[in-house]
Amino acid sequence: MSKSSSDIAEQAATARNLRADAQRNHDLLVDAAAVVFATSGVDAPMKSVADQAGVGVGTVYRRFPRRSDLIVAVFHREVDACADAAPLLAMQYEPFEALTHWIERLLDLIVTKRGLAAALHSGEPAYTSLRDDFEVRLVPALQGLVEGARTEIRADITAAELWNALARLCAPATVDDFEPTRRMVDVLINGLRVESRRLSDTRD
């Protein structure tokens, strides 16, 4: 859990004009909210977030007037972490394997966090910035991996298309059963390989 480029941006965005203790509590709250949201979902009482962070509820509301502000803050950070993981995986693994690992990580991000998928697809204006986060940060990250594995995957697939397909596949079908989603994503990954059978090939 070391600092990454995104933390710098975060600092710049939030530290501005913030007293030291306020900044500290801001970070504590995002940490706390990440824990609470993962445990109890994004509808958990604000009080529980405050308790987890060891601050009063007033502090939560001063920093994050609307619940969606806190949700966005939490997932913004997770999106950053996911995007940052791409180049690391690219160094660590063979190109296609790196891509596979990253998509798995992306799935964990969307699927593990209860309520993230629903928030993404809710249509609420409060979450459009979150959707933008996903596009802006994750598509380039995916693009790097796709280019790295260019010779191994179908030439007619772009990162943007792949992202789009993943996003649609992850539209929530059922809240508690994500296995079908995982399977379909697995199918999709397998289908990416250049040597994979096309529709015109023989079946089975």
Place this chain on the structure above:
Amino acid sequence: MSKSSSDIAEQAATARNLRADAQRNHDLLVDAAAVVFATSGVDAPMKSVADQAGVGVGTVYRRFPRRSDLIVAVFHREVDACADAAPLLAMQYEPFEALTHWIERLLDLIVTKRGLAAALHSGEPAYTSLRDDFEVRLVPALQGLVEGARTEIRADITAAELWNALARLCAPATVDDFEPTRRMVDVLINGLRVESRRLSDTRD
């Protein structure tokens, strides 16, 4: 707003073992909820539904223990009405026009009712029965219209596919701005015609 075949089914499903006043209140509540949901969205206070129906809150909870029960009841009825409209439109208009009108009506159903689209795509188990309603009742209705206009629309399009495309297009992008959705559906309808240009044709 006359009785239709679906009302009979509804009677059979709900009147069983219900005292007359209970049945009456059940109907009053669904009527009331339809009004309230249309006005204030599906998160409106239960009290307001009770008031609109002229009953106590206790009655609401006895008949519809969970909010989703009430939501499902309301939209189930609207789905029925929409499905029932298909054959009527088929008699009233030329085949393709009937199809167009019906899709417009479907759009109104999904788009007008605040929260319907979100509920449909929420992934909440409570709403799977509602999704099933849509499939089971609307796909056959659509099928009838598609078959009626068979000679006028592309041969490679099935009712199920068209339904699927419509459902995905109506996944909520923004809660308050459905214009893009309407436009895309309009494009889709135009693209259905046999004489429409294919991708392989010259560009504009």
Place this chain on the structure above:
DNA sequence: TTGATAAACGGAATTGCCTTCCGTATATAA
């Protein structure tokens, strides 16, 4: 028609969460 009984009703009461507000505490800079 009448009376017994099960079913349903209404709304007060309870509970829990959201949100605001303000007296107190503290970081910061002169």
Place this chain on the structure above:
DNA sequence: TTATATACGGAAGGCAATTCCGTTTATCAA
């Protein structure tokens, strides 16, 4: 070190969800 702006905590007020129970009413058998 002191003044001041900033932030803090948590009590208080309000709203909606949900339960509970005394009262009312539909139903049916006599």
